[in-house]
Amino acid sequence: MLASDLIHGALELERTERGLLPHRLPAWARAQAQDPQLDTVEAQPSGVRLVFRTRATSIELDAVRTRREFPGVPDRPAGVYDLLVDGELTAQGSVDGGDTVTVDMAAGTVTRQVGDPGTLSFTGLPDRDKHVEIWLPHYENTELVALRADAPVTAVDRGARRWWHHGSSISQGSNAASPSTTWVALAAAAAGVDVTNLGFGGSALLDPFIGRILRDSDADVISVEIGINLVNADLMRRRAFGPAVHGLLDTIRDGHPTTPIVLISPLYCPIHEETPGPGAFDVEALREGRVAFVATGEPGPDKLTLTLIRSELERIAAARADSGLRLVNGLDLYGEDDFAERPLPDGLHPDAATHRSIGERFAEVLPRK
Template sequence: MARPHDDARDDRDLRQHRATPVTTPITAELLRGALELETTERGLLPHRLPAWARAQGADGQLAMAEAQPSGVRLVFRTRATVVELDTLATKMDYVGAPPRPDGLYDLRVDGELAGRASASDGDVLTIDMAAGTAETRPGPAGTIRFPGLPARAKTVEVWLPHNESTRLLALRTDAPVEAAPAPGRVWLHHGSSISQGSNAESPSTTWPALAAALGGVELVNLGFGGGALLDPFTARAMRDTPADLISVKIGINVVGADLMRLRAFGPAVHGFLDTLREGHPTTPLLVVSPILCPIHEDTPGPSLPDFSEVGAGRLRFRAAGDPAERAAGKLTLNVVREELARVVATRAAEDAHLHLLDGRELYGEADLAELPLPDELHPDAATHRRIGERFARLVFDGDGPFARR
């Protein structure tokens, strides 16, 4: 004879089960947005460039940027009501600049933002931009905790900080975890610190993350602060990465670094696009020129920090080049836009899947008047949202180059 159902006993069993944390190994199967997961003595470090590419780019700025996991998130299915993540972050301290806030972790449940947290502990990297030096001071690990989640089957995403290197130590929940279904269309994007998310509110609200959510695609964000420099190893890494959609946002770093002259720029763009086409011959490919940035519209680089208002908590940037040097081939944003338009028009005659977007359609003169760039170079959180929404409308909707057909 069947025993009567005991709801009270079931509740007790459920509470007892949830009182015992479930520790799930962190594997590449649970991680999205990273090209590689490195095992270190102090945890797992997500990378946005593979080891062979990092070996070819011996640049400290790029090494720091690619290890900051912009767009990288843990994704899994679970009925858990509590999620904990032990991490070891690397905080950045710029000498002479205002203190940086702790990196944020965004929790999204079935696509909706459900929580934010940060950890104040971690290593500290002190950077002296004037002297060109950097020094790391080791620190303790921290724990991110998200309680009170709905007790139903759901997809959970933990977005890692877009602006702070993060080693993953342990994932604990109060119910089992399993890998989420395979993602849909994958959008592979490369750009500068603006694409990485500089000054964005949080990791899931950088403009590429917002655009990806609105466009219903899975983001792989290769936006590198100071590192969108047409490096051949970045092109090869993108060539070898599976993707359904590809975009490259080119210009501000090339001008800001005063890296090359016009004679070298055009062939470098061709070479970068040639490499992408080796691995993705017919994938929709979008070239995005720079958004409006008044200090470099007609003035070459380099971009240099301006510490004149640092006492008031404001760090700005200035263009240190001379407009007259354009005659000698120095690059400005207007020069870059013209050259990108020429290159894309030349190639599009034989490449029907190649497209161009003028960055000023994402952020132009009218936007500057309403939402000025706080440091003369990077957009703020509200501007990230505007750029993301506009990109989604222009690129993913209607007749946009990434629209479903």
């Protein structure tokens, strides 16, 4: 029953020995990057969901999760699956078992322990024809094994209006409560659009293949969140940044000459407002059993900070004189006053309430036509 046309939000489905592994990047792009970090996060199915119509009152999903453990770093909770019935969050659950990957950063080793699939059960659903969505965990690699229901399921079209978004871990949904409550998912629901989320933790780095993917997409609106990962990684200087942004926009425009594009500058993040990267774990916080981040760079000519990136994006947007390009200041989505009210729990990522606030604010500026 687990047909590929039930799976929305993935760019590729890899058939494994156990089932289907959704990818949010195609194989050719993964091959160009050759980056373990990107390989991990693109296979974490943020925004990927099973979508169908059914009268079923009982639905089961078998899946294999992959948990990642980092000795010395507190474990994340088990990934959450959200069940939406006719657009309303109705139930949640997690699966047991699965694989465990242990990444020992001190020893430089990676080991995998293979486990069995787990089963997610939703029962007592309304006995009527209904639109059902099962959103997969946004930060837990997931292989789909089998779907069972006590009534037939029928695939549903993705919808008339399609939004493609690219960004960082903030867009992927880090620290969101669940996959349908990341700011991207919430904005899509509020705006009534079908979303493809290309938010990749630590990996929004102006890679040329992102431009080509967005160029060739079926998007009716495109958005790109740029900044925080470039500073985290200390990847480039101002001289390289401007042409790289222009190149990304030029490539998108090759396939979408009039499609609305929303450029999102960095949200407020005190550790990187004036301090360059690289970013690093806060060692003192780890000793206390918490995850937090610090900036370790030294200010210098043309080194990227969030303040500099906002200024550069304003300059670039103005220089392009593109009536279909809109710049959204990230401080309007989450600014200094928001930080005073709802600080970033780990110094880098917004909490669940802030994801909701960002989603509501972005839905207001997301082009509808």
